[in-house]
Amino acid sequence: MEQYSILVVDDDREIVRSLGKLLELEGYRVLTAFNGMEALDRLETDTVHLILLDVMMPQLNGLSALMRIRQKHNIPVIILSAKTEESDKVSGLTMGADDYVTKPYNTAELMARVRSQLRRYFSLGSAAGDGNVSGNVLKNGGLLLDRNAKQLTVDGEPVRLTATEYKILELLMEHPGYVFSAEQIYSRVWQEDAYAGEKTVMVHIRRIREKIEITPKNPKYLKVVWGIGYKIEKYD
């Protein structure tokens, strides 16, 4: 297997050092930079497969650096930031980041996210492309639902779902971004008139989330719209 190079950009040297060490333990080659300008220089001279980018940095901040990076490179970028506001996440993702992880991060979670991004970009790039054309495959971000095989893969990894979970996910993935109420999900999936209640649906949603999300408490795909319903967040 090819060794991936990861560029860690942060003005705090201890973060860079500890994170670099952890990544090396995972088997990645680590490159470091301490501000946006250095990061851009690194990209010029080295092959980089993924960037872990801090936002608040001197000289050239993360978001500006991201804009410049996106002009030339299409590699995955994960923003690491102490800013936890929803608006910060939205602005980061709209500027072209692939993921947004808040500091202080959980190491295992961050590693999982790095893995997931790398898999999506370098292992299944072509496979996903083919699948998207065929009508029997639903694709949303790293989620791939093969309706013929009734099989779900998350970033290329197969996930085992129960029949009910599969039906719920299929319904939601058919209409990404659309908010379904529990009643709607219940009537379509269980196909019974008697509505067993919000909680039944919620419990299933939670189980699915535990299977497909890296951090079920902070889901990327399957989101609860509190007080309204459920939806699958739409990704390219």
Add this chain to the structure above:
Amino acid sequence: MATRLKNMIKSAAEKLKSVSVWAKTAFVLWLLGGAVASFAAYRFIYQHNFYIRWYSVSYSSPLWATYALSLGLLAGAALAAYLYLHFFRSRADGWKKLKVRALDQLSAELLLAAAILTGFLWVGELRSVVFQSESLAGFFVFYGLESLTLGCALLFFPLALLFLGCLILLIRRRLLGIWGDTSWISRLYRRWQKATPFEKQLRTKYLLSYTLMAGGILLGIVCFYLLSTWYGADELIILGLISEFLTFLAAAWALNNRLYTDLGQLLGQIGAMAGGDLSVRTSLDARSDLYPASCQLGEISESLQTILDKQMRAERMKIDLITNVSHDLKTPLTSMIGYVDLLKQEPLSDAAQDYVEVLSSRMESLKDMIQDIFDLSKSTSGTAELHLETLDMKKLLEQTLGDMEDAIKSSGMVIREAMPEMPLKFTGDGKKMYRVLQNLIGNALKYSLAGTRIYIIAERRASQVQVTIKNTAAYEMDFTSEEIMERFARGDKSRNTEGHGLGLAIAESFVKNMKGGLQVTVDGDQFKVQLTFPVVEETRVMA
């Protein structure tokens, strides 16, 4: 029939008994005075005509004596009444029993006018008999002396009663001490004293025009009246026309003043200010009576804007500070977590591994706490982002309970829910509401006595969506509901349980931002949290 009449008389007698002696005396005196005075008048007219017609003796002394007697009796009756009341008043506080009756509310000026009018009529009517001019009394005399009795009964007796009645009422008023309250002039004067300088200014300004108007109208009436009797006087026509023209001018000036327009503009300015527009300045003419007020309002706007700007700046600085501090706390914590994770992968002794685990879990809670402090600060400063939507409290509760299923199961607590059939729509931020409910239910799970039940009741109360979460505490709650709401307050003072005590404070702050209410009640061992939100009436059913 007879018995009914008897009863009526009986009850009337009963009522009469309850009337005070003084009132009875006054009533009898009143009637007596009227009768005596009118009899004196009768005697006067009779004698006068007697002398004139049959003896042709004019103006003899007995005639004047009776004239004087009739007037004297009238005046004397009044004086007697006054003196009686005067002494009555000084005696034994009996007068204090006087009560203010409907007649006492009549205007004092009206009474005075009535007394003067009836007095003048009395004197005038008597005089008219002497001078044989046309008058009511003369009318009776015209039909012969025999009709005089009737004339006196119908004219002089009521006149005397009215006059005396007015006097008695005026005296009562003095006794009651309500002269000032019932007098128009006195009330006007009092109002004038209480008037603000602005009101005085306006009233004096327009007094001239109103007086001119009244004078002009009167003059006009007089002129046109004379015109109708004195035909063809050009001067009068001109005078009448001029006075009417002046009246018109005065009226035009009084009515066409800009006060109402200006007042409307001033109210508009106040309205704009109340609506949040602090940039409105006066649009009134500098000569307007309301110009100073409008200018002052503008100044208030201006200083308010300055204060608001200052406060906004301070608020923004505070937020920046919080953001920076939390960033500065998070950065070292991030590398600490990184190194602890690296340590975990090193070969360590069992004890060292144990220490690293403790470090790791403490750092996790420190991380949560920093985030909670940040969220709380943002929320209490009112700068937290809110994504308000119409939510269904029922769904929200079910979703939260479903989401927390594992925590509920592992806590061993039983949750009893009571929800209505109908949705409970309200306006709120879904994610924040989830956090609120999660905190409240989490607290209930954490602090409940094993084996007790947690009650969650959602209902609609009038125009409010209300959620009640009740649980029985495992610890003695030696705190008030106010104390528990404070930051870092915890259900158990010994701090044995997990958590840092920000949950309730965060919940309260979030709810407040969403215009809801959170109330905590501690009743013995029962801990109760109540959430209230204004209900959103459903206008359409979502597909």
